[in-house]
Amino acid sequence: MARKRRALTQDQEQEGRDFQRKKFVACQRCHSHKIKCSGDQPCSKCRTVGLADECAYATRDRQVKVSENYLDQILAENQLLKERSIASAQVTETNDPSQRGPSRTADVPDRTGIQNPLIGDRAWFHRYDPSSPPIYIGEAACSAFATRFRRFLSGNISMPHIPRTQYEREETIAAANEGDVQWPSLHHARLLVRIAIHQIGHIYHLMMRKATLDKLEEIYQTQDFDCTANKCKFFALFAFGQAYSIRSEPNSGSRVPGTSYFSRAMGLVQILPERTSVTHLETLLLLSLFSYYLNRRHSAYILIGNAMRMGLTIGLNHNIPESQLIDPVERQHRIQIWWTIYIFDRMWGSKMGLPMQILDEDIHVDMPSTISPRWRHEEELSDSEYMTANIKLARIVGEAITRLYSRRKYQETFLQRVQKLLKALKHWVETLPESLRLNMEDLESSKKPIVSLHMAFNQCVILTTRPTLLHLLMTLSKKGKPHSNTVNNTSGMGTESESEEVSVSRPVLTLSEACIHAARHSHSMILTRWINGSMPTFGYFHAHYLFSSALILAMSSFVPIGNPTDMTGFDSALDLLRSMAENGNLAAAEFYHNLKQVKICLAGYPGVWRGEGSAEMAAGGELTSNTNTSASGNAPSGTGALALSGSSSDLATATTPFLDTLPLTSTSTSTSIPPASLMPTTHDMLASATTQPVHSHGINAYAYPLRDTVSGYTTEMAFLEPTMQDFLAQSDIDLGLLHPVDAFFSEAENLYTCHGF
Numbered sequence: 156m157a158r159k160r161r162a163l164t165q166d167q168e169q170e171g172r173d174f175q176r177k178k179f180v181a182c183q184r185c186h187s188h189k190i191k192c193s194g195d196q197p198c199s200k201c202r203t204v205g206l207a208d209e210c211a212y213a214t215r216d217r218q219v220k221v222s223e224n225y226l227d228q229i230l231a232e233n234q235l236l237k238e239r240s241i242a243s244a245q246v247t248e249t250n251d252p253s254q255r256g257p258s259r260t261a262d263v264p265d266r267t268g269i270q271n272p273l274i275g276d277r278a279w280f281h282r283y284d285p286s287s288p289p290i291y292i293g294e295a296a297c298s299a300f301a302t303r304f305r306r307f308l309s310g311n312i313s314m315p316h317i318p319r320t321q322y323e324r325e326e327t328i329a330a331a332n333e334g335d336v337q338w339p340s341l342h343h344a345r346l347l348v349r350i351a352i353h354q355i356g357h358i359y360h361l362m363m364r365k366a367t368l369d370k371l372e373e374i375y376q377t378q379d380f381d382c383t384a385n386k387c388k389f390f391a392l393f394a395f396g397q398a399y400s401i402r403s404e405p406n407s408g409s410r411v412p413g414t415s416y417f418s419r420a421m422g423l424v425q426i427l428p429e430r431t432s433v434t435h436l437e438t439l440l441l442l443s444l445f446s447y448y449l450n451r452r453h454s455a456y457i458l459i460g461n462a463m464r465m466g467l468t469i470g471l472n473h474n475i476p477e478s479q480l481i482d483p484v485e486r487q488h489r490i491q492i493w494w495t496i497y498i499f500d501r502m503w504g505s506k507m508g509l510p511m512q513i514l515d516e517d518i519h520v521d522m523p524s525t526i527s528p529r530w531r532h533e534e535e536l537s538d539s540e541y542m543t544a545n546i547k548l549a550r551i552v553g554e555a556i557t558r559l560y561s562r563r564k565y566q567e568t569f570l571q572r573v574q575k576l577l578k579a580l581k582h583w584v585e586t587l588p589e590s591l592r593l594n595m596e597d598l599e600s601s602k603k604p605i606v607s608l609h610m611a612f613n614q615c616v617i618l619t620t621r622p623t624l625l626h627l628l629m630t631l632s633k634k635g636k637p638h639s640n641t642v643n644n645t646s647g648m649g650t651e652s653e654s655e656e657v658s659v660s661r662p663v664l665t666l667s668e669a670c671i672h673a674a675r676h677s678h679s680m681i682l683t684r685w686i687n688g689s690m691p692t693f694g695y696f697h698a699h700y701l702f703s704s705a706l707i708l709a710m711s712s713f714v715p716i717g718n719p720t721d722m723t724g725f726d727s728a729l730d731l732l733r734s735m736a737e738n739g740n741l742a743a744a745e746f747y748h749n750l751k752q753v754k755i756c757l758a759g760y761p762g763v764w765r766g767e768g769s770a771e772m773a774a775g776g777e778l779t780s781n782t783n784t785s786a787s788g789n790a791p792s793g794t795g796a797l798a799l800s801g802s803s804s805d806l807a808t809a810t811t812p813f814l815d816t817l818p819l820t821s822t823s824t825s826t827s828i829p830p831a832s833l834m835p836t837t838h839d840m841l842a843s844a845t846t847q848p849v850h851s852h853g854i855n856a857y858a859y860p861l862r863d864t865v866s867g868y869t870t871e872m873a874f875l876e877p878t879m880q881d882f883l884a885q886s887d888i889d890l891g892l893l894h895p896v897d898a899f900f901s902e903a904e905n906l907y908t909c910h911g912f
Contacts, residue, residue, distance in 0.1 A: 182210050292316055293508020295560040297703045300621060301749050304706060307629060308756035317752060321736075321744040322450035327409055332418035338386075339393065341375045347396025348389070354399045354691070355444065358604045359498070360491040360537035362388075362437050363484070383423050384434050390420040391441035398448055398693045403739065409449075410739040411693050417445050431465040436492055439465075443499060447695035450741035452507055459499045463512050466496055472518045483526045484535050491523050491537055494546050501549035501556075502611070505618065506699065508560055511553045522546065540588045541604055548612060551579050555619050570662055576619050577669075577874075578883055583612070584871040593870060598683050609870050610680060610700050613673040616873065617703055620670035627667045628710055630659055665882045668716045669873040674707035676870065678724050685731055695742045698735055701728050702746035709757060722757075729754060 181192035185200055193199040197210035292299050302316045338344065348371055352364050374385060394413030397404065404412040424438055443458035466472065471493040480486050500512050523539040523546075526532045532539075557563070558572045565572065593609055594601045681701050684690040690697050705728035711717030712725070729750050735743035873879060 184210065290318060293560070295505060295508030295556050295618060297506075297699065297706065298745075298749055299508065300625075301702075301706055301753055303625060304710065305753055305756045307625070307632070308753075308760045317749050319450070319452075319745055321741045321748070322452075323409055323411065323414065323741065328414065328418045328421065328449075331409060331415045332422045334415060336390070336415050336419040338380050338389075344371060344375070344389070344393070347393045347400070349396075350399050351392045351395035355395055357537070357602075358607055359440070359444070360488075360495050360542060361440050361444070362392075363488050363535040365534045367392075383425075384432065384438070387420045387424045387438045388434055388441065390416040390423075391438055391445060394420070394445050395441070398445070399691060402692070410741060411448055413445070414449065417442065417449070426461060428465070431469060433489065433492060436462050436466060436471075436496070440492070440495060440499065443503070447742070448693050450695065450745060452503070455499075456503045456507065456509060459496065459503055460512055462496050463500055466493055467513075471496070472513070472520055474520055484531060487524065487526050487532070487536055490520055491542060493520055494523060494542060498545055498549040501553040505552045505556050508556065510556065510561065515550065515553075538604075541591060541608065544583070544587060544591055545608060545611075547583055548608070548615060551576060551583065552615050552618070554579070555615065559619065559622070573619060573623070573666065574883060574885070577616075577666075577879075580612070580616060580619070581871075581874045581883065584874060598680060603689075606680060606684070607696070610677050610696070612870060613677040614700055614703060616673040617670055617677075617707060620666040620673075621707060623663055623666040624670045624707065624710055624714070627659060627663050627714055630663075631714060661878060662882050662885075664716055665876065665878040667714060668876065669879060670707055671711045671717050671721070672873040674704035674711070675721070675724070676872075677701075678704040678708060678728060682727060682731070692735070692738050693740050698732060698740060698743040698746055701731060702750060704728065705732075705750055706753065709753065725750075725754075725757075 181194075182198050182201065184206065185192035185198060190200060197206075201210035292302075298317065298319070302314065306312050306314045339347065345368075348368060352362075352367070355361065356364055370385065371389065374380065374382075374389070380386065394416040397413035397416065398411060401412045403410070404414060409415075420438065420442060424442065425435065428435060439458050439462040443455045443462065446452070446455035446458060471489060475486065475489065477486070480489070497513075497518070503509075504511050523537070523542045525539045526536070555576055558565070558576065559569075567575075591605055591608065593605060598606065677700050681690065681697055681704075684697070705725050708721040708724040708728070711721040712719045729747065732743045732747035732750060736747045874883075
């Protein structure tokens with residue numbers, strides 16, 4: 156191969172010299188008369204006879220003098236491009252034996268083709284039903300992340316994804332629609348609509364509240380029950396009213412009350428109207444949201460996609476001239492309906508890892524504002540400050556899916572993109588109006604929309620930082636105890652003799668700590684609402700946030716910046732999901748089954764929390780890392796050592812398998828230890844639980860005071876950490892050079908690929 160390459164280079168050099176020796180050819184007139192041509196333009200003969208304008212050359216190769224150094228430079232660049240192309244092709248073949256084509260990034264200049272290092276080049280599909288197409292698995296989905304975590308725990312990179320089976324199928328909906336679904340009595344209709352407005356109408360802007368109640372009265376007074384548009388909208392509202400007011404609906408054949416009204420509305424709604432209306436868009440929003448109560452996420456995504464496209468056809472993404480719509484309430488309703496579609500588009504896509512359906516650059520409508528008089532705004536429209544905060548958060552969520560979980564190529568490194576997203580989240584928290592902040596002393600005094608807003612924020616933080624936490628867990632496992640099963644080599648984990656010295660950079664620790672904090676905060680809010688009886692039975696999002704936070708709490712029990720007692724939060728989440736599933740919540744049933752499989756893998760992982768020594772841990776054992784201080788407030792000695800406070804270091808070693816052999820080493824240029832961590836640990840809250848009975852899983856997860864649990868957190872706490880502030884202050888150069896996180900995984904360790912499927 157080297158000999159051929161050398162011969163090729165010599166040929167190219169010879170061609171360059173021949174190019175320099177090329178001679179001019181005679182013009183056509185001199186050539187036809189067979190006389191010597193001077194080679195000028197025009198030639199001297201043609202000028203002499205007055206035919207300068209007709210002087211033309213059959214072949215006009217002009218001599219160009221080129222330095223030999225320039226030719227050598229061109230040849231060297233040509234050779235370098237060929238070598239890069241060959242190397243890229245080899246990498247492609249190594250990553251995917253089934254694809255032997257040229258590399259897709261061979262023509263991309265150096266450092267301009269960086270994508271998420273945690274995601275493989277191929278999309279992830281799961282074959283569930285042989286008679287149907289494979290199921291696409293979005294990398295941002297929490298169920299996909301749970302599968303990655305189970306693969307890590309088991310050491311089996313071929314462990315299959317758990318498909319979603321707990322949802323209302325088309326047969327059930329069709330059967331519910333076949334029944335005689337009629338308008339309820341006026342008194343019952345009022346009750347159902349008021350319940351729906353109270354439960355969902357203040358979280359999302361889905362209709363004008365007073366106008367909707369007035370329209371209901373008008374329908375019953377005029378007996379105009381045949382209007383399809385009104386029937387679809389109010390039947391969708393009746394579905395929500397039943398879901399929040401009764402436990403079951405036996406005649407519908409569904410586990411979720413209100414399915415009959417939902418099915419009837421779905422059977423009547425026009426999916427492809429040539430001329431849409433705002434009422435029709437309201438109906439699509441309601442049906443899309445209720446689809447989540449049936450755990451039909453794909454249907455919800457398609458319905459909101461239809462609403463988005465129909466909104467574009469009537470120009471909802473533009474400001475309508477005031478001369479064409481004078482009523483300020485109608486104008487503001489039009490604006491808020493558009494932004495609700497936008498919020499649903501971003502949020503629904505983030506649940507499944509699907510792309511957003513419109514770019515921010517294509518939106519030219521104003522943000523929500525408060526009309527005057529204020530009493531008229533409050534009786535019809537949503538709070539403008541709350542909705543603006545929701546829009547800004549949805550925009551960040553959409554950016555997180557695009558920048559971190561897509562297969563696009565970016566010039567920025569992975570850490571640089573994470574930093575920009577966290578800066579946006581920090582700005583979101585800092586600029587949050589006082590009226591939208593949580594009352595940490597009494598969570599139930601905060602309005603329901605505010606609690607939902609803060610849980611959505613925590614989920615966005617988790618979505619942004621949890622890949623880094625998984626990377627930390629995998630990095631620590633290289634130095635930890637090996638798996639006892641036979642699939643060690645396939646997971647990329649070596650034996651103890653093969654374990655290598657690992658180094659963890661300070662940004663990785665900082666991002667992991669922020670992820671754990673957000674999970675603890677969400678878990679504590681959901682647990683408080685559950686015990687106080689204020690959590691909806693059939694809602695989707697509480698179950699989703701509980702599942703997402705439980706995965707992080709389980710991971711926290713393994714890393715030194717976490718706490719082994721976070722496993723009690725995992726157990727309480729499992730218990731809550733089981734109870735919700737028994738009450739008929741389909742999403743909770745799916746997440747409970749998935750979390751149970753995680754628990755099975757946890758039980759087989761060496762050194763996992765199994766309850767041994769839990770009384771001693773409750774009595775005062777605490778795990779801290781180099782970013783935390785001891786109970787006395789003094790920083791632990793050493794720049795990378797783990798510190799154990801209390802008398803139960805043996806227990807901490809047993810419950811966290813990386814402590815006995817792994818020192819943490821910071822790759823930051825600074826070697827100073829930051830000030831004390833502001834983040835309260837779960838163990839601190841469990842300190843008063845020593846007199847409570849200990850369950851088989853460890854400490855009683857319900858024993859600690861709920862007031863202390865919630866008041867120990869604030870939404871912005873993770874951004875107040877000195878290490879987080881240092882991370883957000885670092886320049887792009889520092890993040891790109893000092894912390895090369897784009898080399899997170901080797902191919903053997905890459906959990907974010909579909910190898911094994």
